[in-house]
Amino acid sequence: MCLAIPALLVEKRAHDQALVELGGIRKPISIALVPEANVGDYVIVHVGHAIGLLDPEEAQKTLALFAEMQSRTAEVQP
Amino acid sequence: MCLAIPALLVEKRAHDQALVELGGIRKPISIALVPEANVGDYVIVHVGHAIGLLDPEEAQKTLALFAEMQSRTAEVQP
Amino acid sequence: MRVDHDNPPPNPPNQASTVKKTYTRPLDIRHGRIDMGHGAGGKAAAQLIEELFLPALDNPFLRQGDDGAALPLPTLANGAGQLVMATDGHVVSPIFFPGGDLGCLAVHGTVNDVVMMGAQPLYLSASFIIEEGYPLADLQRIVQSLGAAAREAGVPVVTGDTKVVEKGKGDGVFISTTGVGLLAPGVSVSGKNARAGDVILVSGTIGDHGVAVLSQRESLAFETTIESDTAALHTLVAELMAAAPGAVRVLRDPTRGGLATTLNEIARQSGVGMRLQEAAIPVKPQVDAACELLGLDPLYVANEGKLIAIVAPEAAEAALAALRAHPLGAGAARIGEVTTDPHHFVQMDTRFGGRRVVDWLSGEQLPRIC
Amino acid sequence: MRVDHDNPPPNPPNQASTVKKTYTRPLDIRHGRIDMGHGAGGKAAAQLIEELFLPALDNPFLRQGDDGAALPLPTLANGAGQLVMATDGHVVSPIFFPGGDLGCLAVHGTVNDVVMMGAQPLYLSASFIIEEGYPLADLQRIVQSLGAAAREAGVPVVTGDTKVVEKGKGDGVFISTTGVGLLAPGVSVSGKNARAGDVILVSGTIGDHGVAVLSQRESLAFETTIESDTAALHTLVAELMAAAPGAVRVLRDPTRGGLATTLNEIARQSGVGMRLQEAAIPVKPQVDAACELLGLDPLYVANEGKLIAIVAPEAAEAALAALRAHPLGAGAARIGEVTTDPHHFVQMDTRFGGRRVVDWLSGEQLPRIC
Amino acid sequence: MKYIDEFRDGALAKHIAERIAAEVKPDHHYRFMEFCGGHTHAISRYGVLELLPPNVRMIHGPGCPVCVLPIGRVDLAIELALQHDVILCTYGDTLRVPASGGLSLTKAKARGGDIRMVYSAGDALQMARDNPEKQVVFFAIGFETTTPPTALVIRDAAREGLKNFSVMCSHVLTPPAIRAILDGGRPRAGPPPAGSAPSGGSDPCEAGERGGHGSHETAEIEGFVGPAHVSVVIGSDPYAKFAQEYQKPVVIAGFEPLDVLQAILMLVRQVNEGRAEVENEFTRAVTPHGNLNAQAVMDDVFELRGAFEWRGLGTMPHSALQIREKYREYDAEARFNLGYRSVPDNKACECGAILRGVKEPRDCKIFGTVCTPENPIGSCMVSSEGACAAHYTYGRFRDIPVVAATEGAEA
Amino acid sequence: MKYIDEFRDGALAKHIAERIAAEVKPDHHYRFMEFCGGHTHAISRYGVLELLPPNVRMIHGPGCPVCVLPIGRVDLAIELALQHDVILCTYGDTLRVPASGGLSLTKAKARGGDIRMVYSAGDALQMARDNPEKQVVFFAIGFETTTPPTALVIRDAAREGLKNFSVMCSHVLTPPAIRAILDGGRPRAGPPPAGSAPSGGSDPCEAGERGGHGSHETAEIEGFVGPAHVSVVIGSDPYAKFAQEYQKPVVIAGFEPLDVLQAILMLVRQVNEGRAEVENEFTRAVTPHGNLNAQAVMDDVFELRGAFEWRGLGTMPHSALQIREKYREYDAEARFNLGYRSVPDNKACECGAILRGVKEPRDCKIFGTVCTPENPIGSCMVSSEGACAAHYTYGRFRDIPVVAATEGAEA
Numbered sequence A, B: 001m002c003l004a005i006p007a008l009l010v011e012k013r014a015h016d017q018a019l020v021e022l023g024g025i026r027k028p029i030s031i032a033l034v035p036e037a038n039v040g041d042y043v044i045v046h047v048g049h050a051i052g053l054l055d056p057e058e059a060q061k062t063l064a065l066f067a068e069m070q071s072r073t074a075e076v077q078p
Numbered sequence C, D: 001m002r003v004d005h006d007n008p009p010p011n012p013p014n015q016a017s018t019v020k021k022t023y024t025r026p027l028d029i030r031h032g033r034i035d036m037g038h039g040a041g042g043k044a045a046a047q048l049i050e051e052l053f054l055p056a057l058d059n060p061f062l063r064q065g066d067d068g069a070a071l072p073l074p075t076l077a078n079g080a081g082q083l084v085m086a087t088d089g090h091v092v093s094p095i096f097f098p099g100g101d102l103g104c105l106a107v108h109g110t111v112n113d114v115v116m117m118g119a120q121p122l123y124l125s126a127s128f129i130i131e132e133g134y135p136l137a138d139l140q141r142i143v144q145s146l147g148a149a150a151r152e153a154g155v156p157v158v159t160g161d162t163k164v165v166e167k168g169k170g171d172g173v174f175i176s177t178t179g180v181g182l183l184a185p186g187v188s189v190s191g192k193n194a195r196a197g198d199v200i201l202v203s204g205t206i207g208d209h210g211v212a213v214l215s216q217r218e219s220l221a222f223e224t225t226i227e228s229d230t231a232a233l234h235t236l237v238a239e240l241m242a243a244a245p246g247a248v249r250v251l252r253d254p255t256r257g258g259l260a261t262t263l264n265e266i267a268r269q270s271g272v273g274m275r276l277q278e279a280a281i282p283v284k285p286q287v288d289a290a291c292e293l294l295g296l297d298p299l300y301v302a303n304e305g306k307l308i309a310i311v312a313p314e315a316a317e318a319a320l321a322a323l324r325a326h327p328l329g330a331g332a333a334r335i336g337e338v339t340t341d342p343h344h345f346v347q348m349d350t351r352f353g354g355r356r357v358v359d360w361l362s363g364e365q366l367p368r369i370c
Numbered sequence E, F: 001m002k003y004i005d006e007f008r009d010g011a012l013a014k015h016i017a018e019r020i021a022a023e024v025k026p027d028h029h030y031r032f033m034e035f036c037g038g039h040t041h042a043i044s045r046y047g048v049l050e051l052l053p054p055n056v057r058m059i060h061g062p063g064c065p066v067c068v069l070p071i072g073r074v075d076l077a078i079e080l081a082l083q084h085d086v087i088l089c090t091y092g093d094t095l096r097v098p099a100s101g102g103l104s105l106t107k108a109k110a111r112g113g114d115i116r117m118v119y120s121a122g123d124a125l126q127m128a129r130d131n132p133e134k135q136v137v138f139f140a141i142g143f144e145t146t147t148p149p150t151a152l153v154i155r156d157a158a159r160e161g162l163k164n165f166s167v168m169c170s171h172v173l174t175p176p177a178i179r180a181i182l183d184g185g186r187p188r189a190g191p192p193p194a195g196s197a198p199s200g201g202s203d204p205c206e207a208g209e210r211g212g213h214g215s216h217e218t219a220e221i222e223g224f225v226g227p228a229h230v231s232v233v234i235g236s237d238p239y240a241k242f243a244q245e246y247q248k249p250v251v252i253a254g255f256e257p258l259d260v261l262q263a264i265l266m267l268v269r270q271v272n273e274g275r276a277e278v279e280n281e282f283t284r285a286v287t288p289h290g291n292l293n294a295q296a297v298m299d300d301v302f303e304l305r306g307a308f309e310w311r312g313l314g315t316m317p318h319s320a321l322q323i324r325e326k327y328r329e330y331d332a333e334a335r336f337n338l339g340y341r342s343v344p345d346n347k348a349c350e351c352g353a354i355l356r357g358v359k360e361p362r363d364c365k366i367f368g369t370v371c372t373p374e375n376p377i378g379s380c381m382v383s384s385e386g387a388c389a390a391h392y393t394y395g396r397f398r399d400i401p402v403v404a405a406t407e408g409a410e411a
């Protein structure tokens, strides 16, 4: 449920509108629910609205956790 | 102008409506403008309305006139 | 290798396969309607084709199931002969009319175009464009009629296509058919071939189809026993060609635009004039009456089972006799001659004793009040 | 003999003929629109064909001017070989999209169906159903694009038909095309021919066409540089067949329903299963992104210039190399194998390391929110 | 078809034609106008001209409601359809009438106007009943024949209290048009002496050369074939004053070709005998008083309009009808506050002169080249009943000597 | 795609899977529910189950707004389109949901309903602006993720004073559904002792056999993968009470497959360690408090609904939202005076038991025969995120041993 994807905010426009980019495509959306979003932020887009911000540091931490697991597995297995 | 044709009134219906026949086809029309028309009469039909009655006797007279001309011509020519 | 069952099944795996063979609930043809899913190319489309189209059009070529059909090609001596190809889109409204419907019309209209080239029709393709919401029952009637007409004409529908357009972006069903036929060597029948002195024949009464269709238009509604003449003319043409070998110069079915427009087309194409005799042109009394009523001229009303044949004068009698001997040509008549005329006028001696031009149809032929 | 001039002409009859050669004002293609008169089969229709269609589709067959075309039939030794016939209705919306338009699509879609039979495409017919009010300028663009695509594919549009439907009963323009081709003796390419062990190839990235069209839908509008892949694949197939003689079992263009549906069709037709490798299936990043955004699966998105080739395993490398050597197959990939499976499942090993069924498209593929 | 086929009999036609040929004076040039397009149509379609001697010339009058419909009225109808978003109902005849800016109702429909062809005024009323959320306007055209059905639907709409129906009334009257034709030239003191040769000044060729476009000269029309179906409604009495005042014979005739031939014969006789009477060839349908029911409903709903523009004839006082104040609600011109703007005809168009019998279609520089039925420039080319369209569609062959191969073979 | 592709990495997946395999106790059967259809989708589409050890079972929860949409609500939408002649705007997802009488919105559209798919609530509002003469109704569905945009358009419509726009609000709330799942069975006194083997009574097979359709038993779900995007809006705090009250671990996870795998690992660890906490795997987007702006606009426009029917779960109190009195004008249910009528599901349908984890799709007698994605009978077959549809569409191969020729060749 709730298909939503992180996309890069590339342009803020009047009336809470903004342009986001994802994998080379661009789409106008509303940022009325995340008025604090700025160009360069990643927003979570659902039904044409940003419903939240993506925190790059937290994303990095999660990925680091995965990577750690990789080394741990590598450690345990051989 | 004013495409109108004589058609045989074959059925009177409610609300000034009637069915006419012409050459084997039948069509509903209005006789609001010729309320006196009766089944068996020939009416002059224009844009779905009877606009007048055809007088069979007069038609006969006119045709007789034509026929007379034929005999007169025949008389003169040979 | 990965495991195929990651969890213990809640039911004991007492059989090798617990998958069920997919059972598709049959189309509800009685109450169902076309929806956008039927045009999406997925399972619904496949089901529509399997349950509605294939049974109605049944033939082994169509059942090949590919996106096209591979077909035997009758060989002529020395590989001679030509291919003939003709296409028509069919958009009649109403779709069902006295004497026929869109389905059989789609066969006749295209088969006749192949036949009018002097060719033997071999195969048909059919492309359906269906409006969302169209009742499956009506669609089935159309497709069955199309199938029956194709079988009767001996010309199978070997490949097809179905598209669905949104409600309000179509008009029930449109069918485009394409016919392929084989032209024997030496046969040349074309609108270009008319020559001054040739005789113009028509295979029967004109205007029946158009009047039958008009009679069903809500705004004009009139009662008539006239039925569309829609028919495939391949056997009629075969008889004609046999009776007047090498003498048939032009064949053309006077569909849209009627006899008048078709003759003008031929006159222009051949660079000739024509002279018709109004009294010789067969028109049914009811067609005449309907035209009187609506301010139309039967010369411009469509036919779907008639042909115009322009033949060399010396073969005219034989050709006319051959037409008349066939049930579809029983009302055939000689209606005029080809003339020399740099203006390519089609003229007509009126029954009344006058003369006039019979021009191209200009615009649409609409019911008139004046 | 009757008199030709009943009244003394008011101007002295100083010339033999006072009739003026009919001058038809040329179509106002810039501002004009299709009206019902253009479909009535009369002068307006003739003018439309002469001024708009004939110049755009120019070829001697079409200029024959009959209701069908008589065509030379390339002879094969001993009259062997088969005829191939395929048809498609084209109803794309919007009519103009990045990388193409309805016109070229109508050529490619049908030429490819002929080509996917392993045949050489020879001739096309085109049936146009045009909505009243459609701008002549846009119609000309479409027809010119169709003509250009036909010329590029070397497959002339030899016969055609034009119908006009009332505003609100069509959607701009629909084009049904039918292609005829010649199948050399001994060639058998069919969806029925896949065998367990065969290799599945695709000629390039999938989903480009569908995404290009979707990007233009008002309600979804997104910006992308993706263009439709629409193309005629006859030369690509020729190279492929030459490189893997006798080894090409199935060819199919994954149009409506996309790669997934087409593979399911073949699996069912051949009575086999398939196993795909997701990581091997080429998808452009923007296509992937658009699908993410709209909740679509690129496996179900339409292509108009791609083919699936199922080839004998021993010829797979040669076949892939041949595809890659052609500009239209540069992105070709080996994406899976044919398996034995009484359930005819198409399965896929996911890039993630899992496995899943790749089923038929069910209903329409619509943008989703969940 | 009874009462139709009998009046199209070619054998009888020959006899009447022979009588005409026998009775015309060889040195007199007879010039008659058939006022009605219906007669023009019969003459063209049946080839009646072929049956007339060379010195009897028929001038095609303005009696076609489509031809005389001015561009400005069609513009108003298009405005209703495209700007006021109404369902515009109209008879098939008006659909192709050219309007300003290269438009017509057909083209306006192609541009998105909701324009529906109706067969009867009643269909327009029904359209309003069926589409309560839309304004439905009936664009009503026609002479007195067509007016009573329009009056009926306005009366019915009022009785039902329909709020979404109105009529753009463009009904015109026949007598003023005939008068305009007669007034178009120099008034004549009296009838030409029976059997007298036409004076040089009245030679149609010279008149044509002198009279420019829009000039008020007229050719010497010696008599009129009077309306058939208009007269069914209004009766034959209204023509008496023309005959008297202008000393022109009028023969009311049916629209079948024998009727026309017979009327011509009757006109020839009146001219020969120096009479100027109203005669009625169409007694089978026309009475002196006409259809009183129809007249009553027309009178209830309509009143004379101050002035109305007729295409080709210009603006004429009291030549048309408008909806009475009490039915104002059903008057589309009032409801949509339409302002009429006259649009001049193409300068090259000779319709005015042609309608007055001063010129013939082939005298027009653009006849058959720029102006054709596909592309009508002037009013006479609009409907097949117009003088130019009739000549183009049915009579063009008359402009060339035809060499028919079969005829050649026979010769 | 940044922040997407990284979370779909097959190599990393292998490592997490290996960790799960290493950490699960071989004699314990782990049963977790992913509440959200988004997780179900990820599991199905990426084949995540293949990477799990046989003793970790995922139960597909009811977290798909399409699946839980009751027939009666779709009936109302169809009533609006077919009987009230509105333009009904809706997300693509609802178009194929079966309604009464063999209908669906797709089929209602085919029957003439003016039904338009929109990509965003804003498109529905624009539709109303563009069609002032028509009533436009937005049929709004979705969980807390989708609710704020609906609230925005209602607020905007009110600001503009639009008279032709309203919303049929079918927004539902996640926490009550989770509670219903948990309450469905016998309340548990405490957490299972860490590492304890499941008791006989809690064996899912037996539970499935005992529990009939609609029974209130529940399988022993040991933990939840918690919502991703719902939590972006509502935050992670609301889950704390479940974890505590029911002593069930909850791991909020993103919808990418690595997120799911990682969440499963985290759940395994909680179970193994006897913890029942709320953990957040999706810290990159979910905060404890969620999106306060979104919550504010929701709160302005919506209030709790007394009760709402969830398809497959039955009627639950305070489980959905309704439009507040002050925006009543924009409430389609009020404007069109719609009366809700509940429609029972097909008797054969096992959705209730499946949603509770008591049964699996293949236990349903009509799974894959009568009930297919083309012909969904129960809620779980409606959307590809439903348990039955997911299994049918993506997982059916798991029911048969596959004999791949190439594999044979390799062997």
Ligand code: SF4
Binding pocket: E346, E348, E349, E350, E351, E354, E361, E364, E365, E366, E367, E368, E371, E372, E376, E377, E378, E379, E380, E381, E382, E388
């Ligand atoms: S030909 Fe056309 S422009 Fe010339 S007079 Fe006739 S109607 Fe007018």
Ligand code: SF4
Binding pocket: F346, F348, F349, F350, F351, F354, F361, F364, F365, F366, F367, F368, F371, F372, F376, F377, F378, F379, F380, F381, F382, F388
């Ligand atoms: S297969 Fe269909 S009927 Fe059976 S449980 Fe699933 S959704 Fe319900």
Ligand SMILES: [Mg+2]
Binding pocket: C086, C087, C088, C113, D067, D068, D160, D161
């Ligand atoms: Mg054709």
Ligand SMILES: [Mg+2]
Binding pocket: C087, C088, C108, C109, C110, C112, C113, C255, D067
């Ligand atoms: Mg045809």
Ligand SMILES: [Mg+2]
Binding pocket: C112, C113, C116, C252, C253, C254, C255, D067
């Ligand atoms: Mg033809």
Ligand SMILES: [Mg+2]
Binding pocket: C067, C160, C161, C162, D087, D088, D089
């Ligand atoms: Mg196809």
Ligand SMILES: [Mg+2]
Binding pocket: C131, C167, C168, C169, C170, C171, C172, D168, D169
């Ligand atoms: Mg329609």
Ligand SMILES: [Mg+2]
Binding pocket: C067, C068, C160, C161, D086, D087, D088, D113
């Ligand atoms: Mg095809």
Ligand SMILES: [Mg+2]
Binding pocket: C067, D087, D088, D108, D109, D110, D112, D113, D255
């Ligand atoms: Mg194709």
Ligand SMILES: [Mg+2]
Binding pocket: C067, D112, D113, D116, D252, D253, D254, D255
């Ligand atoms: Mg194909």
Ligand SMILES: [Mg+2]
Binding pocket: C087, C088, C089, D067, D160, D161, D162
């Ligand atoms: Mg054609």
Ligand SMILES: [Mg+2]
Binding pocket: C168, C169, D131, D167, D168, D169, D170, D171, D172
């Ligand atoms: Mg449209």
